[in-house]
Amino acid sequence: MQAIMIKEFVKDLSELQPSNVSLPKPKGAQDVLVKVTHVAVTHVDTLYARGLHQNNKRHMKPPFTLGTEFSGIVTSAPSSRHFRPGDRVFGGDSAYAEYISLDEKLLRKVPSSWSNVQACAVGASGAVSYGSLMVMGKLKAGETALILGASGGLGVMAVQIAKAVGAKVIATVGSKEKAEVIRRIGADAVVNYKDANWEDQVKALTDDGEGVHVVYDAIGAIESSLKCLRYRGRVVIVGFVARDGDIEKIRANRILLKSASVIGYRFGEDGRRLGAQQTESVWEGFMKLVNEGSITPVIYNEGEYNGLHTIPRAMSDLLAGKTVGRSVVTITEESKIETAKTKL
Numbered sequence: 001m002q003a004i005m006i007k008e009f010v011k012d013l014s015e016l017q018p019s020n021v022s023l024p025k026p027k028g029a030q031d032v033l034v035k036v037t038h039v040a041v042t043h044v045d046t047l048y049a050r051g052l053h054q055n056n057k058r059h060m061k062p063p064f065t066l067g068t069e070f071s072g073i074v075t076s077a078p079s080s081r082h083f084r085p086g087d088r089v090f091g092g093d094s095a096y097a098e099y100i101s102l103d104e105k106l107l108r109k110v111p112s113s114w115s116n117v118q119a120c121a122v123g124a125s126g127a128v129s130y131g132s133l134m135v136m137g138k139l140k141a142g143e144t145a146l147i148l149g150a151s152g153g154l155g156v157m158a159v160q161i162a163k164a165v166g167a168k169v170i171a172t173v174g175s176k177e178k179a180e181v182i183r184r185i186g187a188d189a190v191v192n193y194k195d196a197n198w199e200d201q202v203k204a205l206t207d208d209g210e211g212v213h214v215v216y217d218a219i220g221a222i223e224s225s226l227k228c229l230r231y232r233g234r235v236v237i238v239g240f241v242a243r244d245g246d247i248e249k250i251r252a253n254r255i256l257l258k259s260a261s262v263i264g265y266r267f268g269e270d271g272r273r274l275g276a277q278q279t280e281s282v283w284e285g286f287m288k289l290v291n292e293g294s295i296t297p298v299i300y301n302e303g304e305y306n307g308l309h310t311i312p313r314a315m316s317d318l319l320a321g322k323t324v325g326r327s328v329v330t331i332t333e334e335s336k337i338e339t340a341k342t343k344l
């Protein structure tokens with residue numbers, strides 16, 4: 001089969017190429033073999049490929065198969081209690097491959113109302129954003145949430161989660177076109193982060209002008225977040241997209257002056273350190289919103305990318321700021337998979 005392997009980190013993403021590798025073998029008794037139909041292109045993948053992510057020091061060292069989010073169809077699940085061949089599934093693991101073998105605990109069934117493309121676009125982003133806003137940020141109905149990086153794969157989930165739980169949602173994006181999309185998925189107000197006074201605009205949009213209760217920061221703008229925050233507000237640090245590796249040093253008195261809580265959140269590490277139950281309860285919270293119909297997957301130019309060889313182009317479009325929501329690459333069309341007859 002074909003896969004994008006990282007044998008050594010690349011300098012330029014255009015160097016990424018599929019190569020022939022063996023079919024994955026089960027590592028444990030509960031492993032399930034999945035024919036991958038779609039993979040997502042995320043900011044994290046662009047960092048993993050170049051060795052620029054904090055996980056590259058420990059968890060993601062070459063050689064490894066690139067990719068994080070995927071959807072597919074189960075082709076073999078001999079000892080699984082939950083999955084059978086033909087089940088449509090999605091999950092997060094080394095996904096840029098035609099097949100993936102992984103523990104059933106890392107898989108979820110695609111909700112019947114979603115296509116595989118939609119499930120792939122949501123991936124773990126819904127759960128990450130739910131954990132950030134609800135578990136760490138303790139966002140409540142009637143409060144105001146500010147979503148920084150709202151047009152990203154995680155951000156489009158955060159906007160909808162905050163709205164679904166009854167918060168007023170203010171979002172930041174970088175263009176009028178993206179603002180339109182973000183309004184359509186539920187933001188009450190959208191501010192362009194390229195405006196010099198965007199933090200003042202955010203404060204002015206809050207009911208009493210005192211600032212927001214919770215900031216969801218996926219871009220790495222903590223000083224700005226503190227400016228937008230009301231007294232005793234909470235900032236949840238989710239990511240650093242806007243920093244280009246230069247992580248912000250903040251003045252600690254800004255935290256004290258507002259009696260603010262600044263909280264980091266690392267979804268994957270929570271799972272590794274606090275156990276599967278912690279991750280499961282976050283997923284349950286998010287899937288409840290999905291089942292209530294509160295979450296719409298946002299896919300950038302559906303059908304634009306076909307085949308593993310289009311991943312470098314999808315990554316280049318992402319880094320150029322062309323995308324909104326998640327870019328999804330088709331690996332195998334669902335209609336071409338005949339699970340019952342598949343011989344491996």
Ligand SMILES: NC(=O)c1ccc[n+]([C@@H]2O[C@H](COP(=O)([O-])OP(=O)(O)OC[C@H]3O[C@@H](n4cnc5c(N)ncnc54)[C@H](OP(=O)(O)O)[C@@H]3O)[C@@H](O)[C@H]2O)c1
Binds near residue numbers: 148
């Ligand atoms: N904490 C966790 O457990 C966890 C898990 C997964 C990912 N992450 C992190 O979460 C972050 C977001 O991931 P993602 O997949 O959503 O990324 P993404 O799809 O690339 O989205 C990036 C967002 O950042 C905005 N942005 C880019 N440059 C900016 C700038 N200079 N100023 C302000 N906004 C800017 C973009 O806005 P425009 O497009 O509107 O310009 C876009 O909304 C990444 O840092 C990722 O590593 C964290």
